[in-house]
Amino acid sequence: MPSYSMGQAARLLGVSSETVRRWADGGRPAVARDGAGRRVIEGAALAAFARERGAGLHAVPEDDVSTSVRNSFVGIVTGVRVDDVAAQVEVQSGPHRLVSLVTREAVEELGLEVGVTVTARVKSTHVHVDLR
Numbered sequence: 172m173p174s175y176s177m178g179q180a181a182r183l184l185g186v187s188s189e190t191v192r193r194w195a196d197g198g199r200p201a202v203a204r205d206g207a208g209r210r211v212i213e214g215a216a217l218a219a220f221a222r223e224r225g226a227g228l229h230a231v232p233e234d235d236v237s238t239s240v241r242n243s244f245v246g247i248v249t250g251v252r253v254d255d256v257a258a259q260v261e262v263q264s265g266p267h268r269l270v271s272l273v274t275r276e277a278v279e280e281l282g283l284e285v286g287v288t289v290t291a292r293v294k295s296t297h298v299h300v301d302l303r
Contacts, residue, residue, distance in 0.1 A: 172213060172214045172215055172286050173214040173286055173287060173288070174203070174205065174211040174212060174213050174214060175211060175212050175214065175217055175288075176209065176210075176211060177191045177192055177195070177210060177212075179288075180200070180212050180217055182245065183217065183221065183245065183246055183247045183263075183264070183265075183288065184220075184221060184224065184265055185264070185265020185266060186265075191212075192210075195210065195212070199220065200212050200216050200217055200219075200220035201213075201216050213286070214247070214285070214286020214287065215285055215286045217247055217286065218247050218248065218249045218263070218285045218286045219249075221246070221247050221249055221263035222249045222250075222261075222263055222268075224263070224266065225249075225263050225266060225267070225268045242292060242293040243290055243291070243292050243293075244262065244264035244267060244269055244290065244291040244292075244293070245264060245288070245289075245290050245303065246262040246263050246264030246265070246267070246269070246288070246289060246290075246291060247262065247263055247264075247286065247287070247288055247289075248260060248261065248262055248283055248284065248285055248286065248287045248288075248289055249261045249262065249263045249268075249285060250285060251278060251283055251284060251285060253275050253278055254275070255275065256274065256275055257272055257273070257274060257275060258272070258273050258274065258275050258277070258278040258283075259271070259272055260272075260273055260278065260283055260289075260300055262289055262291050262300065264291065269291045269293075271291060271299070271300050273300065277300075281300070281302045282302065283300070283302070287302070288303045289301060289302055289303055290303055
């Protein structure tokens with residue numbers, strides 16, 4: 172399972188590194204230390220926190236502006252549901268929750284799982300997910 176630095180988590184959540192540090196100091200999201208003693212957030216914990224934030228449990232500050240630049244959303248996978256042929260991939264990008272339907276084969280080839288960083292690209296009515 173991947174882990175994320177404070178800066179990486181901030182970019183995925185659409186806030187500043189200082190905001191993530193303040194949240195972590197308050198106990199949410201949970202942090203650990205890596206081998207060098209730096210604070211990191213485990214991918215699954217960050218995904219859960221991003222999902223809660225997206226549901227309104229951790230509101231986006233009023234001064235934050237959410238934007239889609241060239242219809243690309245860098246985010247963290249918060250859910251993957253797979254059946255025999257198709258899969259549903261949920262991505263939280265800052266306050267934005269995106270859901271993409273892809274093939275099971277694509278999920279397996281890309282190694283998509285909760286906690287992985289991806290870029291969701293939107294064109295017309297389709298969402299494409301690129302592994303970062």
